[in-house]
Amino acid sequence: MVRDISDIVAKCGANILSLSVRPGEIYLQVEPLHEEKLRFIIQKVALIQDVYEVTPIEWMPHELAEQQLRNVINSVQEGIISVNGNFVITICNLRATELLGLEQPPVGKPLSDVFEIPAEILKHLQEGKLLEQKEISISTPRGRLKLMINSRPVFDDRGKPSGAVMSFQKMSEVRRLAHSLTRPVMVTFDDIIYESNKMKEIVEIAKTIAQGDSTVLLRGESGTGKELFARAIHMASPRKDRPFVAVNCAAIPDTLLESELFGYADGTFTGARKGGRQGLFEFAHHGTIFLDEIGEIPPYVQAKLLRVLQEGSVRRLGEMEETRVDVRVIAATNRPLEEMIVRGDFRQDLFYRLNVIPIYLPPLREHKKDITVLVDYFINKFNQRFGKKVQGISPEALDYLMRYDWPGNIRELENVMERAMNLARDFIIKPQDIIINAPDFLASSSEKYFHLKDAVRETEKETLIRALSQGGSARKAAKILGVSHTTVIKKIKKYGLSL
Numbered sequence: 080m081v082r083d084i085s086d087i088v089a090k091c092g093a094n095i096l097s098l099s100v101r102p103g104e105i106y107l108q109v110e111p112l113h114e115e116k117l118r119f120i121i122q123k124v125a126l127i128q129d130v131y132e133v134t135p136i137e138w139m140p141h142e143l144a145e146q147q148l149r150n151v152i153n154s155v156q157e158g159i160i161s162v163n164g165n166f167v168i169t170i171c172n173l174r175a176t177e178l179l180g181l182e183q184p185p186v187g188k189p190l191s192d193v194f195e196i197p198a199e200i201l202k203h204l205q206e207g208k209l210l211e212q213k214e215i216s217i218s219t220p221r222g223r224l225k226l227m228i229n230s231r232p233v234f235d236d237r238g239k240p241s242g243a244v245m246s247f248q249k250m251s252e253v254r255r256l257a258h259s260l261t262r263p264v265m266v267t268f269d270d271i272i273y274e275s276n277k278m279k280e281i282v283e284i285a286k287t288i289a290q291g292d293s294t295v296l297l298r299g300e301s302g303t304g305k306e307l308f309a310r311a312i313h314m315a316s317p318r319k320d321r322p323f324v325a326v327n328c329a330a331i332p333d334t335l336l337e338s339e340l341f342g343y344a345d346g347t348f349t350g351a352r353k354g355g356r357q358g359l360f361e362f363a364h365h366g367t368i369f370l371d372e373i374g375e376i377p378p379y380v381q382a383k384l385l386r387v388l389q390e391g392s393v394r395r396l397g398e399m400e401e402t403r404v405d406v407r408v409i410a411a412t413n414r415p416l417e418e419m420i421v422r423g424d425f426r427q428d429l430f431y432r433l434n435v436i437p438i439y440l441p442p443l444r445e446h447k448k449d450i451t452v453l454v455d456y457f458i459n460k461f462n463q464r465f466g467k468k469v470q471g472i473s474p475e476a477l478d479y480l481m482r483y484d485w486p487g488n489i490r491e492l493e494n495v496m497e498r499a500m501n502l503a504r505d506f507i508i509k510p511q512d513i514i515i516n517a518p519d520f521l522a523s524s525s526e527k528y529f530h531l532k533d534a535v536r537e538t539e540k541e542t543l544i545r546a547l548s549q550g551g552s553a554r555k556a557a558k559i560l561g562v563s564h565t566t567v568i569k570k571i572k573k574y575g576l577s578l
């Protein structure tokens with residue numbers, strides 16, 4: 080049939096440009112024809128035995144497939160470049176062309192002409208190796224650009240490397256994406272509940288300093304609202320649409336803290352991720368980093384942190400190059416830093432750098448006036464969470480709360496209220512719904528009633544609290560108690576305590 084068709088076309092003096100045969104279909108591309116000649120060819124071909132239909136079409140099937148593929152690769156957000164075995168560009172999508180600052184896709188040009196690829200990466204590609212999440216910095220007509228690159232090798236029929244397909248994204252976009260996934264819980268100053276003048280003054284100061292960029296040091300006992308204030312300051316600042324990165328310095332083992340904060344270069348240590356990794360400071364670029372439990376950081380990390388605060392740039396572990404970071408630092412601690420300086424446990428110069436705006440959050444026992452509004456706030460909060468309809472608290476129960484000293488501060492009050500809301504059978508919280516786990520306090524109250532299990536729990540919690548305040552850190556408490564650091568961390572979580 081193909082020969083019969085070709086004969087007809089040839090007799091009409093038309094040139095066949097390409098031909099494609101599929102089961103049940105024959106496609107013919109001929110040079111442009113006069114309309115009459117075309118009609119004549121169609122009529123003749125239609126008369127060939129077993130030909131059912133002859134239709135003029137605009138594009139050959141391979142041209143259509145090519146167009147569809149081009150549309151797909153041009154519509155993706157990432158830059159895509161494919162190279163052959165000689166590292167000549169065969170495909171370059173619109174995003175890649177734009178990122179490289181070029182007018183036209185550089186198809187047909189050697190990769191090295193348009194892309195300043197570090198030698199080690201080039202070697203990697205030539206050897207047909209997979210490349211994952213490698214950061215590179217290239218110069219474009221519009222200036223230097225940091226990219227995150229991935230590359231998959233392509234192999235020929237004999238399994239030899241014959242090119243690669245690379246995809247890349249701007250580092251700033253990767254950061255933004257990561258941030259959109261880890262967006263902080265939106266805490267604002269409206270979520271800070273108080274009515275006392277003491278707290279009012281503090282909130283006013285915090286609102287004012289939120290506008291600036293200076294480092295803030297939040298001091299106060301555990302559970303007084305330091306993290307809440309840090310988040311509210313961030314959300315009231317011009318940085319609110321950028322990352323808020325909260326780091327609990329005490330929860331990260333000393334050996335990891337440095338690389339977590341400042342990142343590491345490729346091949347810095349065994350098991351490290353290929354291509355290195357950016358640290359939390361880089362991740363927080365243009366945003367805020369909250370360094371909780373700052374008193375827990377070891378001396379060598381203190382020295383590096385001081386440099387970051389002084390220079391405004393970070394150097395990843397194992398790297399020479401410095402990266403500028405624009406990060407507002409909010410640090411917090413419940414430790415007596417001044418005493419730690421005297422003992423040589425905390426650097427004085429770092430203290431001064433951190434203590435630019437000190438904010439002291441008082442313990443709840445010093446602003447008991449706020450208990451009433453806080454109780455109402457927690458009743459509302461837990462009504463919503465538990466689908467309850469508790470309307471308030473009885474005067475006796477409130478009096479009970481007022482008599483207690485709240486060593487665990489607002490966090491402890493919140494926990495006690497959560498428990499009370501679970502126990503409440505009525506629309507009003509009664510004294511019997513309030514369980515305060517403090518032996519001294521229980522002894523002085525009318526409801527003293529212990530199962531052995533509860534007593535063991537209480538004693539364990541008490542002992543843990545004592546070891547923590549004596550030692551000042553989970554690690555030291557573990558030593559005092561003769562248990563592992565992990566056990567202490569687990570128990571702290573179990574009892575809703577905080578370092």
Ligand SMILES: Nc1ncnc2c1ncn2[C@@H]1O[C@H](COP(=O)(O)OP(=O)(O)OP(=O)(O)O)[C@@H](O)[C@H]1O
Pocket residue numbers: 270271272273299300301302303304305306307308371413489490493576577578
């Ligand atoms: N003024 C407040 N109004 C409402 N909730 C508060 C207030 N202060 C603290 N809280 C709540 O109390 C709990 C403890 O607060 P937060 O974690 O901020 O304390 P912290 O001082 O950072 O504690 P730690 O030092 O143990 O990390 C949180 O659930 C927080 O939402």
